[in-house]
Amino acid sequence: MKKETKHVSVVEKPLLEHAESVIRKSLLEHRGFVVIGFCEVDYRGRASSKLEAGDRIVIIKEDGAVLVHRPTEYSPVNWQPPGCLFETRRTNEGLSIRAVRRKPREVLEVIFKKIYVINTLNLTDKGVFYLFASEEDMQKAIVLNPSLIEPGLRITSIEKKVEPGFVDLCGLSKEGRLVIIEIKRKTAGKDAAIQLAKYVEAIKPFTEREIRGILVAPDIAKDVQPLLATLKLEFKPLSPKKCAEILNKRRTVKILDYLKTNMQNV
Amino acid sequence: MKKETKHVSVVEKPLLEHAESVIRKSLLEHRGFVVIGFCEVDYRGRASSKLEAGDRIVIIKEDGAVLVHRPTEYSPVNWQPPGCLFETRRTNEGLSIRAVRRKPREVLEVIFKKIYVINTLNLTDKGVFYLFASEEDMQKAIVLNPSLIEPGLRITSIEKKVEPGFVDLCGLSKEGRLVIIEIKRKTAGKDAAIQLAKYVEAIKPFTEREIRGILVAPDIAKDVQPLLATLKLEFKPLSPKKCAEILNKRRTVKILDYLKTNMQNV
DNA sequence: GTTTCCATTTCGTCA
DNA sequence: TGACGAAGTGGAAAC
Numbered sequence: 001m002k003k004e005t006k007h008v009s010v011v012e013k014p015l016l017e018h019a020e021s022v023i024r025k026s027l028l029e030h031r032g033f034v035v036i037g038f039c040e041v042d043y044r045g046r047a048s049s050k051l052e053a054g055d056r057i058v059i060i061k062e063d064g065a066v067l068v069h070r071p072t073e074y075s076p077v078n079w080q081p082p083g084c085l086f087e088t089r090r091t092n093e094g095l096s097i098r099a100v101r102r103k104p105r106e107v108l109e110v111i112f113k114k115i116y117v118i119n120t121l122n123l124t125d126k127g128v129f130y131l132f133a134s135e136e137d138m139q140k141a142i143v144l145n146p147s148l149i150e151p152g153l154r155i156t157s158i159e160k161k162v163e164p165g166f167v168d169l170c171g172l173s174k175e176g177r178l179v180i181i182e183i184k185r186k187t188a189g190k191d192a193a194i195q196l197a198k199y200v201e202a203i204k205p206f207t208e209r210e211i212r213g214i215l216v217a218p219d220i221a222k223d224v225q226p227l228l229a230t231l232k233l234e235f236k237p238l239s240p241k242k243c244a245e246i247l248n249k250r251r252t253v254k255i256l257d258y259l260k261t262n263m264q265n266v
Numbered sequence: 267m268k269k270e271t272k273h274v275s276v277v278e279k280p281l282l283e284h285a286e287s288v289i290r291k292s293l294l295e296h297r298g299f300v301v302i303g304f305c306e307v308d309y310r311g312r313a314s315s316k317l318e319a320g321d322r323i324v325i326i327k328e329d330g331a332v333l334v335h336r337p338t339e340y341s342p343v344n345w346q347p348p349g350c351l352f353e354t355r356r357t358n359e360g361l362s363i364r365a366v367r368r369k370p371r372e373v374l375e376v377i378f379k380k381i382y383v384i385n386t387l388n389l390t391d392k393g394v395f396y397l398f399a400s401e402e403d404m405q406k407a408i409v410l411n412p413s414l415i416e417p418g419l420r421i422t423s424i425e426k427k428v429e430p431g432f433v434d435l436c437g438l439s440k441e442g443r444l445v446i447i448e449i450k451r452k453t454a455g456k457d458a459a460i461q462l463a464k465y466v467e468a469i470k471p472f473t474e475r476e477i478r479g480i481l482v483a484p485d486i487a488k489d490v491q492p493l494l495a496t497l498k499l500e501f502k503p504l505s506p507k508k509c510a511e512i513l514n515k516r517r518t519v520k521i522l523d524y525l526k527t528n529m530q531n532v
Numbered sequence: 533g534t535t536t537c538c539a540t541t542t543c544g545t546c547a
Numbered sequence: 548t549g550a551c552g553a554a555g556t557g558g559a560a561a562c
Contacts (some may be wrong), residue, residue, distance in 0.1 A: 007279075007321060007382040007385045008302050008382040010276050011273075012276055032337055032338075034302070034323060034385075035298060035388065036273070036300070036365050036385060036389070040393070046399075046452070046506070047397060047398060047399040047400060047506060047510070048397075048398040048399055048510055049396060049397045049398065050395075050396045051393055051394075051395045051396075052392075052393030052395075053393050054389075054390065054391030054392055054393035055273060055389035055390050055391050056389070056391060057325065057387075057389075059298065059323065059335065060338070061335075061337060061338050062337055062338060063338040063339065065338065065339060065340045066339070067335075069327075069333075070330060070391050071298055071327060071328055071387065071389040071390075071391050072298075072331065072348065072391075073327070073329065073331060073348060074327040074331045074333070074345065074347045074348060077395055079340065081340045081341060082338065082339060104361065105531070116273040116274040117274045117276055117385060119300075119302060119383060121301070121302065121323075121337065122465050123320075123321035123322070123323075123337040124320065124337075125320030125321050125336050125337050126318075126319035126320055127306070127318030127319050128317075128318050129315065129316075129317045129318075129343055130315060130316045130317075131313055131314070131315045132311060132313060132314040132315065133312075133313045133314055137313075157388055169343065184311075185290065186297050188384070189395055194426050209489060214416055240312065240313060241314075244314045246315070
């Protein structure tokens with residue numbers, strides 16, 4: 001493997017002068033790199049922040065995104081989204097890397113006092129990412145299999161506009177009652193029940209049929225139960241996991257998109 | 267510097283067997299590490315996902331957090347929050363690292379086919395992180411300096427409970443009218459105006475005084491202007507940046523916390 | 533471009 | 548521990 005096609009080049013414990021030239025070269029060639037070192041971080045933009053010196057992992061990606069990670073925690077302590085412009089310079093403080101974003105104007109500055117290692121990257125990632133069982137996927141699973149909600153249910157419209165917003169699903173029960181479905185992919189709170197009730201009220205003037213509001217969610221918060229009774233709504237438990245399984249069996253997304261487009265005006 | 271106190275140990279292009287032992291050791295010693303390599307990723311939990319093979323940066327932190335980053339984009343394509351348990355094993359597929367989270371039960375599996383480099387970490391980060399100009403800072407700035415809103419205004423309560431939720435600030439204007447303040451740190455939309463109107467309505471039954479609702483934000487969305495007129499609300503422009511400047515002058519956070527605690531029941 | 537809403541949101545606080 | 552709201556939220560779709 002030739003040096004130019006190496007996936008990762010490592011420089012350990014470089015002097016800051018050396019580090020500067022390695023980083024400048026990477027930035028110039030639009031290559032990503034990972035720097036692990038002792039640094040301070042300043043941020044000015046929508047808000048302002050100051051991070052005192054410590055050991056961090058700094059990732060600068062080829063698209064101009066920046067992530068500053070502490071040794072613990074999920075989220076970066078500071079960051080910059082893709083599309084940044086960079087400046088590096090030596091100061092008596094150390095080695096500074098500034099990432100500038102326009103619109104909104106935001107500046108992130110990382111000042112390295114010591115660098116333990118630089119990983120220069122030359123990565124290729126063509127892999128497709130598939131995500132299943134978002135709220136939308138739950139909706140699709142119900143359209144594919146309305147009996148998930150109740151036997152004999154027929155879905156008649158998807159994302160129907162009903163002034164306060166959009167009703168997730170509408171349908172007809174086997175007794176011919178209008179069914180309004182609100183989907184939540186996690187434990188439904190009061191807000192979901194209230195929202196559904198508003199939809200039901202908003203639709204009443206437009207139909208002679210009796211209306212049932214059904215809240216579909218894996219669970220409801222315990223204080224929602226009495227509210228459902230008050231508002232005369234029903235609750236049907238349905239987990240995103242079960243929806244994912246159904247979608248895994250029937251990967252007919254194109255048909256679904258067709259339905260979604262054409263059932264709007266039902 | 268002794269080997270044991272090295273901040274970062276690098277292993278380049280290890281065989282998967284060697285990589286496995288390095289990673290096992292890191293996990294056992296609760297050390298974080300960064301692996302750059304060619305891998306597939308599977309996730310099962312609140313949702314499900316599959317990521318086809320490609321080059322990625324995988325960070326496993328000492329607190330059991332996992333981040334899988336592609337060569338571009340701000341956010342990790344897959345992740346796991348702190349507190350995971352790990353299993354590693356060799357398969358004919360490659361080297362698998364499973365990160366398991368309980369509650370909710372979620373499993374993230376990274377299967378490496380090739381590893382370009384492993385950075386084993388031994389980092390120390392005691393630096394304090396300061397963030398200015400959050401919404402809470404705006405609130406504090408107004409309490410410290412109510413004339414930011416209008417001369418003669420006196421703040422009487424903070425985060426007062428008012429059934430739909432909590433009113434950011436309440437006060438009395440110099441003409442003796444009750445002032446209800448809703449703060450947004452960015453451009454306020456319809457929702458903010460509606461929320462404020464609800465608070466005003468909710469408070470009316472409890473006072474003889476005339477009530478003014480003031481929306482405080484750097485700006486308002488253009489369709490909110492007529493809504494404000496309809497709802498008889500006022501708008502006072504105020505930027506988080508200006509608030510940050512005021513707080514920088516008066517770093518009396520403790521006094522503020524005291525106020526916040528004791529004005530609840532006004 | 534702006535607005536709105538979802539997210540494997542995450543992250544805090546508070547009851 | 549659950550519930551609720553803010554975030555330098557980010558991101559996508561709709562208008």
